[in-house]
Amino acid sequence: MTAAAAPIRSAPPYVPILMYHEIATAADTKSHLAVPPDNFAAQLEYLHGAGYQTITFTAAARALAGAGQLPERAVVLTFDDGYADFHREALPLLDKYGFTATVFVTTGWIDDAGKYAAGPALGPMLSWSQIRELAAAGVEIGAHSHGHPQLDQIPARQLRDELNTPKDLLEEGIGAPVPSVAYPFGYSNAGVRQAVRAAGYQHACAVANATARPGADEFAVPRLTVRASTRPQTFERVVRGGQESTIYLKDHALTKGYALVRRTKAVIGGISRSA
Numbered sequence: 110m111t112a113a114a115a116p117i118r119s120a121p122p123y124v125p126i127l128m129y130h131e132i133a134t135a136a137d138t139k140s141h142l143a144v145p146p147d148n149f150a151a152q153l154e155y156l157h158g159a160g161y162q163t164i165t166f167t168a169a170a171r172a173l174a175g176a177g178q179l180p181e182r183a184v185v186l187t188f189d190d191g192y193a194d195f196h197r198e199a200l201p202l203l204d205k206y207g208f209t210a211t212v213f214v215t216t217g218w219i220d221d222a223g224k225y226a227a228g229p230a231l232g233p234m235l236s237w238s239q240i241r242e243l244a245a246a247g248v249e250i251g252a253h254s255h256g257h258p259q260l261d262q263i264p265a266r267q268l269r270d271e272l273n274t275p276k277d278l279l280e281e282g283i284g285a286p287v288p289s290v291a292y293p294f295g296y297s298n299a300g301v302r303q304a305v306r307a308a309g310y311q312h313a314c315a316v317a318n319a320t321a322r323p324g325a326d327e328f329a330v331p332r333l334t335v336r337a338s339t340r341p342q343t344f345e346r347v348v349r350g351g352q353e354s355t356i357y358l359k360d361h362a363l364t365k366g367y368a369l370v371r372r373t374k375a376v377i378g379g380i381s382r383s384a
């Protein structure tokens with residue numbers, strides 16, 4: 110080595126990984142997770158004005174694992190399920206600000222899934238040509254299972270299919286590797302995470318409503334929910350980090366309760382996998 114080693118810039122302590130679903134008005138959907146287009150536009154304007162740089166989920170997961178650096182003010186925009194409104198509402202705004210995103214697609218719900226259809230989908234979904242267009246525009250395409258089951262509640266064989274099928278279909282469809290998966294509903298357990306690894310994924314994201322920090326489990330990277338009711342002030346606090354315990358107080362309490370019920374159900378159902 111001749112050149113002096115580049116100075117190591119200390120990584121920021123965290124990266125907010127935001128989780129979106131639909132970008133739609135209350136008139137278009139009943140989902141309380143749907144963020145109205147105007148709110149979404151204001152959120153991107155805030156991020157841009159505050160000097161944030163967007164990176165893909167994969168870039169963030171790699172950096173958190175020590176295999177890359179995070180920009181000074183990094184933020185990740187993720188979108189679950191593969192709603193068609195991402196193409197219509199989000200893509201033009203991302204383009205405007207030079208932002209990128211990661212879309213986790215439920216492959217059985219793709220609008221023209223054909224013989225692979227595993228519906229009914231929750232709403233109008235992206236088509237294959239739109240997914241290819243997104244990939245070509247630099248949007249990361251990740252998997253979100255094939256039929257959107259609760260992955261911690263299904264038999265091992267079905268679990269393998271739910272992980273392998275979307276990986277194969279998406280890699281074939283966009284002609285690029287698909288290293289990321291997001292758990293439907295955010296549900297996983299040790300067995301699910303092991304199956305994800307075995308299926309060849311390199312990282313996975315959960316929900317958790319916590320900010321991702323270096324050393325986080327690469328197969329359960331936490332994300333932060335943005336929903337219809339997320340006000341501008343709250344959004345800024347979410348992105349700034351460190352206040353999740355108050356912002357997501359209710360979500361955390363619910364998650365704890367559900368986790369107990371889910372473990373019990375899995376054990377009673379005889380599909381518990383050893384931790």
Ligand SMILES: [Zn+2]
Pocket residue numbers: 189190253257292293294
């Ligand atoms: Zn989902």
